[in-house]
Amino acid sequence: MIVKNEENNIAKCLNSIKDYVDEIIITDTGSTDNTKEIAKSFTDKIFDYNWNNNFADARNFCISKAKNDWVLVLDADEVVIEFDIKNILEFINKNLSCVGRIKRINIFEDNGIKNT
Numbered sequence: 001m002i003v004k005n006e007e008n009n010i011a012k013c014l015n016s017i018k019d020y021v022d023e024i025i026i027t028d029t030g031s032t033d034n035t036k037e038i039a040k041s042f043t044d045k046i047f048d049y050n051w052n053n054n055f056a057d058a059r060n061f062c063i064s065k066a067k068n069d070w071v072l073v074l075d076a077d078e079v080v081i082e083f084d085i086k087n088i089l090e091f092i093n094k095n096l097s098c099v100g101r102i103k104r105i106n107i108f109e110d111n112g113i114k115n116t
Contacts, residue, residue, distance in 0.1 A: 001026050002058045004051070006076035007033040014042045016080040020088075021072060027062035035076075072102075 003010060003026060014024060024043040028036055029051040039046050049061050063071055070092055074080070091100050107114055 001074055001076060002029060002049075002055070002062055003027070003031065003035050003039070003076050004029045005031050005033045006035045007031075007038055009076045010035055011038050011041075012079055013074060013076050014039070017072070017074065017083070018042060020080070020083045020085055022068055023066065025062055025065045027058060027065070029058060070100075 001010075001013070001024070018024065023045060024039075026036070026039045026043060026046045027049045028039075028046060029049050036046055045065060047062070047065060049058055051058065059073070063073075088100075088102075
């Protein structure tokens with residue numbers, strides 16, 4: 001996860017996925033709030049990255065820190081509400097050289113009304 005000043009979101013995001021992943025990797029691009037301190041309660045794999053206005057560079061840096069072959073990429077303001085670990089593991093074991101995709105439903109609020 002690439003983050004900057006996400007103290008209001010990061011705990012909710014990481015709580016939603018912590019039981020399903022082998023490792024959590026945080027790449028911080030210059031937080032001045034409590035983002036890193038909150039992240040420390042979930043992982044010790046927190047890396048500083050000098051932001052160069054390139055998300056691909058930051059994402060590749062973050063992924064380079066992963067010890068596993070399969071990587072779930074989330075933004076700090078995303079929350080996983082359903083995760084079928086059995087189905088995911090079955091896909092991984094049957095598709096050793098594929099890229100998978102998880103269905104995402106974005107819920108956002110517009111003038112107090114939730115939309116998908």
